[in-house]
Amino acid sequence: TNDFMPHIPDNDELSISKRIIKICDTLKNTLGDCTIYVISLFPVNLSNEPIIYRDWLIGKTNEKVQRVNLHLSKLCGERNYSYINAFSSLQDKNGQLDISFTLDGTHLNIEGYKILLNLLSKFF
Template sequence: MEKGHIVLIISLLVNVLLLGTGSYVVRNIGGLEVVKTKMQSATSPNKDSAYYFTKKSVFEHSSISNIDKVFIGDSISDYGEFQEYFPGEVVLNRGIRNDWTKGVLNRIQEVVDRNPKEAYLMIGVNDIRYGTEAEVFKSNVEKIVDSFEGKDTSLAIQSILPVNNGLLGNEVTNDKVKRFNIILQKIADDKGIEYIDLHSSFTDKNGQLNKQFTGDGLHLNGKGYEVWVDRLRSK
């Protein structure tokens, strides 16, 4: 066998081995969605994001009115089919994947102007991922809440959910989640609005996001959304 053919065969075998190893690693860290999430963490949330600005534009050009409920937040809200849980009501999803408090503040007026009966805000896990200072986080949330001043909307702040570090890794710690939730609860108390503790409904005995509710340690599966909605129905 010629030397060139041997080199080609060895090269092909090495590439197959690397491809197989890469696929195995991707599967074991939670799949392509987790890899994409981790790659996004290399830059600021929604900086020059086509998805963010497309969704924001779609929201702003909607003519829907007489809103019963609206859910505002990041991917954890974005992935939820909330309208299916509240038949007979007009329910909007204003979650945008990878969003943070600054991004929500930049688009909240569209929600406010629709004067929904109820609004549910869940935001903060990406602020933790991207290193937002606690005071900046607090200021942004306060501005979001203040946007509803003078409106008839009943606004509720929902706690940030726990994460499962065994699946997600350590870019978000549950200690930081708890500290940011303390800030959220204090804002709600100071502003006289409702604070909904979802965090405690999702933790396991070790304080992690229970694996039965997630596939990647951060986002919820269908069972997780059922728990979330049941919690809102029972409040």
């Protein structure tokens, strides 16, 4: 989600998605016969909770994150990459990063990583 920051060129959702996929394409071309897994972007928490660090959230919304994830899912399908939707597992009832899973509204804490590990363990 750092690519949403205003000072990053080409910070629209499609460009961000294509950059992620370009990294995957490079890995696939370099490694050859391998499985590529792409994990969705995580939600952010834009609430007024005291732990939220506003500077990390500049330019970020969950709507933008979801649009990137939609593009990623489509691009993964076109390339036969495995797409893993972590967004849904980390969001609260309001569609934000669950406050109990974050250090600052953007980054996961140990509880968030436990959720992620549980999700990823289904793929390996």
